[in-house]
Amino acid sequence: MSAPEVREATTRASISTRKVRPTWPLYLLFFLVAGLVGATISFELLTDSLVALGIPNPGPVTTWGLPFFRAVGWMLAALAIGSFMFAAFYISPKVPDNDNTRLVEAPLSVDGDIAARTGAVSTLCLGLIAVLMIPLTLSDVSGTPFRKTLAIDMWGVAISQVSTALAWSVVAGIALVVGVAGLIFRKWIAQPLLFVGAILTIVPLGMEGHAAAGGAHDYGTNSYLWHLLAMAVWVGGLMALIAHGRRLGPDMEIGLRRYSNVAFFALVTMTISGLINAAVRVEWSDWFSTTYGYILVAKTVGLVLLGFLGFVHRMITIPQITTKPGLFLRFAVVEAVLMAAVTGVAITMGRTPPPPPRDPNLSQMAIQMGYDLHEKPTLANVFTMWRFDVMFGTIAILITAGYLYGVWRVYRKGGTWNHRYTAMWLLGTLSLFVTTSSGLGMNMPATYSMHMIVHMTLSMVVPLFLALGAPLTLIMRAYDTGAPGQPTAHDWALAITRAPLLKVLTHPLLNTLQFLVVFYVLYLFIPLYELAISEHAGHLAMNWAFLISGYLYFWELVGTDPAPVKRPTAIRLAWLVGSMPFHLFAGIYLMQLTTIMGEEFYQSLGLPWELNLLEDQRVGGGIGWASGSFPMGLVFLLLFIGWRREDRETETAYEKRVESGEDHDFEAYNEMLARISAGGQPRAEFEETEFRRPAEGEDPPEGPSEGPVLDLRSRRKR
Template sequence: MSKGSGVRPTWPLYLLFFAVAGLVGATISFGLLTDSLVALGIPDPGPVTTWGLPFFRAVGWMLAALSVGSFMFSAFYISPKVPDNDNSRLVQAPLTVDGDIAARTGAFSALSFGLVALLMVPLVLSDVSGTPFRDTLAPDMWGVAVSQVSTAQAWAVAAGFALVVGVAGLIFRKWIAQPLLLVGAVLMIVPLGMEGHAAAGGAHDYGTNSYLWHLVGMVVWIGGLMALIAHGRRLGPDMELGLRRYSRIALFAIVVMVVSGLINAAVRVEWSDWLTTTYGYILVAKSVGLLVLGFLGWAHRVITIPRINSRPRLFLRFAVVEALIMAAVTGVAITMGRTPPPAPRDPNLSQMAIQMGYDLYEKPTLANVFTMWRFDVMFGTIAILITVGYLYGVWRVRSRGGTWPWLRTAMWLSGTVTLFVTTSSGLGMNMPATYSMHMIVHMILSMVVPLLLALGGPLSLIMAAYEPGEPGTPSPHDWVVAITRAPLLKLLTHPLVNTMQFLFFFYVLYIFIPFYELMISEHAGHLSMNWVFLLSGYLYFWELVGPDPVPVKRPTAIRLAWLVGSMPFHLFAGLYLMQLTTVMGESFYLNLGLPWELNLLEDQRVGGGIGWASGSFPMGLVFLLLFLGWRREDRATEVEYDKKADAGEIDEYEVYNEMLARMADGRGTPPGHQEDEFRKR
């Protein structure tokens, strides 16, 4: 590129951002080193670990943010090269030059994050053991780190995710892969959100869930801005479009960061500790940084966005300063992981509070589970957000003069209310404590909530709420259409694959007893199980009875046949659990110290019966919906043939042959009925 072109590379700025984050984190951590070592009771691990661990931890977070922001940019902030400017062909669209650069940046950032994560494994072991860094590089020490140090294990898992995302990002270069790569980039940071101060002690369910929200908001906010800076320095097209889209996401991200940060701080720190402890001082510094960044974000919306076309350099100057402050705040924030928090409010936590994050005081009954409430920061928040989002979509449809079926709205709201109540009432509170309550919540989250949400038709609502974009500039309407035509989704919604994935998670969790014990013993396991229940169930019912489009909409009779064929497998699992004589998760349940008597084997048999019986109702409802749909399709086909026959468009033999053909592929009505219809003619 020529010197006079005005196009400037961004990698020097990336290095500057990384250096600022790393040096701020390392400097603060070094200043607090003595107090940290005394509090933790470990020897000094040496200068490499003392400086290297906070430096590379901060750099790692900045790399993760850049990866997330770059994939979000290539997926949604600018338009791809749509063939013939026909947005209906978005699924085939390659990336533009700018999109391709962003995607490669995301891929290389993920790979670099993976390498940093691998480096963090011996650094973490060195830090927690006081062993010099060079000694932790031995192969046998890696095994010790991953098996015995939870933080090192989290970094190792994050490295695995990152390397997969990075390699996939270099291979798949079409637009349709970018949303999936974005999801993968977010998943890179999830293991790191499951460890640390937030995952330990009382109320760790609040601490972990709020910390996850905080991390996702951070990488979306910081990464998106870095991606926009790079695009602006390349003088790329669609800058105003990308900036406006980012501005909306950034506003949501900063709200998420502030609220989740306050929740996390309230769990771990008394308000009086904010100005009297080292940990509190770091929280204050981080909070001030967030306020400054919030002001700069407001300035972007008011000053730079309206002038982006006439004064693009103004945005870049603002954005670079904002990114530098973000990097400094990131450096401050990572020091919290190495700074001992103040003493807990209750130093004498029960075993139950240590394991679950809270105490239970009475045996759950059908009545009192709805008098116990503990807001679920993860799924309770999601229930609220998707409720608001759906109602906003309905409002958009009606404001454009359209209509939306009230029954679909009722189904969606029923699903979100059920999700909220299940996870935030006594049902969710008692889920980790007893097998029977675990099974109740499992069945609701995998069969009831997904079925209701699928019947709400959210994808159809998005397509109705947003108009197709201008040619070559896809809108949310076009994104949804393209995603429903994605090749991967076509594979996942094949009846065989879809049925197998739905059964797989159920059987793997309950048939392999050690896996079940592992999942219930950690908050990360509970969180993962609930996500899997919801997503697996939604995919299953979306293809089976959902009104939303799928890549291949198979005849109702075929879907009904798949349901009938799979129902015995659902019932068998419940019967198996009812007859099992080994108590699953016995040591975990015994160590909770519940304040009521509980026969674990009998409770497990009750849970198996719940799994067997409760699965019958939603499956019966699905069967009824499919059967009624089959009958409607058949009647509509008959009416169509009757009209054609009466009009003389087809003769009787053609009608009869068509009926036989429909019978052969499962789309027809019972043979006797078809023979009667033919004779009537």
């Protein structure tokens, strides 16, 4: 027996002697560690916090319960994210006939189904905790005993007056939808969407707290969101990996390798975002002289230890996963326990008063926007002002690097890539970076006209260039299809182009409606606009909506990637022409509007230059009307050129068939002329069958055996 055969036999024997073990006791351990650590630290620090805030002690139920359930809620959110991530990308589904091109039809495997069900149940449990956190939060901030805040009328007070309670109510709503959907949908194609939905459950909590207040809160909030996402993917992915190993699931090596790469990037993201967040809110001297600083130090030490354990995994346990799977699982459990403890430490920061702000004399503008503006924006100086956008500036850098890496992989495989696609993608990412990080993005919250410039760029310019960059095609070219029944990035990208949901969303009517609804709803419902511009969360939501809506619209209209249904260019051209008036009408409406949108907010900023709000709004409406014409004109030109190209290709192919004598329509016509010349009648079925063009993929009818009396091909040449 050869050495590889011996190793394989040893591995099989080792696996056969192991038993499938449930993971729920470990889940409870992780939850208890996180909750008890958070509750203990919070209880020890609560007296100082209450004194500093001037709030009465709400009692032991709130003192212990709020940090305990907050930590457990975070762990449940992480478990849901990790479980859906595993079901979507780490565990192979039951692909029909092991044909990876049919991934969109694939139901989940047994292990994938267990992971998805774990994610759904975890999300529903998170929703229940979110509901419980509403009265607990009101009790905490008001000093009211918990039993009194359980009254129904108190819930309305909590949600309307306490931002944290409102955030938890939104979490409960999202968790309910995602959890129920996770229990219903059992195909692979739903798992990436459920993964995104699980991520959305933690976003509302990232938009409130210390990071969302005070100066530079745009940096604080955006970096905190990156931090939470990385932490959830890291912690949740490890818990899902442990569960997969304990039930002896297949493809453990594949799942571990993919998780290891994700965990490395998550650690880097957590480190960078954590440093940015701490630098914004805490002076370096406060790290070792304040309670808040001590907690930061403890959390940092925990992250360093976790990074060390991750290094041990990559160097020692992962290479031995096939021969010593138990070694990895033991290390992983210890790592997960430490992660839970670090989570418990982290949630106590929300209940600990931070050190005094760096600048105690913040202007109203800095409080509202996070920074000050000192000069009126002009066409020249908006490109000399720069403030890096931690959210969209980072995304622009990441997707640029990812795209160039994909191009490098294509060339490394010996393939070729259209440079025009690369140029379009780089124009899109550059437009995104400049729009959000230059003076355009800085002045967007301050004036209506700058808001409209950024809106039109993010919804019409950036998505148009990105759609022309063919990112899904690049993924399919850069990565090979997986082994039969084991999909890879190539197969995931192909499945996206065939997704049933996208087939519905990219229907011309629905696609146009969703693109217009973002515009009309935001500006016709003035209270919604005022709410959106007055909160940083509103700015983030608007920008994401602009980008996603625009990309869906242009993907089907002119995108170079395959689409679920790629309609003829003539139809798409007619679709564009029919929808263009609706784009222009909104700008005209805004130019004639006499009500000043967001007047109270704009006046509260105290801009250092004179600004006529109504005139600025009319300028913004004109920008919306005029700037929409340019990208739509470009799209019209691209579609018209494509239409003419398709028409020429069809005509050229037809000419070639005629030249080669393969055009059976002419042969049938010549046969008809021969019959008439001989005094006979054309066949009755001639008009129905002889001149029918064969459908795509259909064999053409056989031509006549006799030569024609009149050769129409010669006339065609003349």
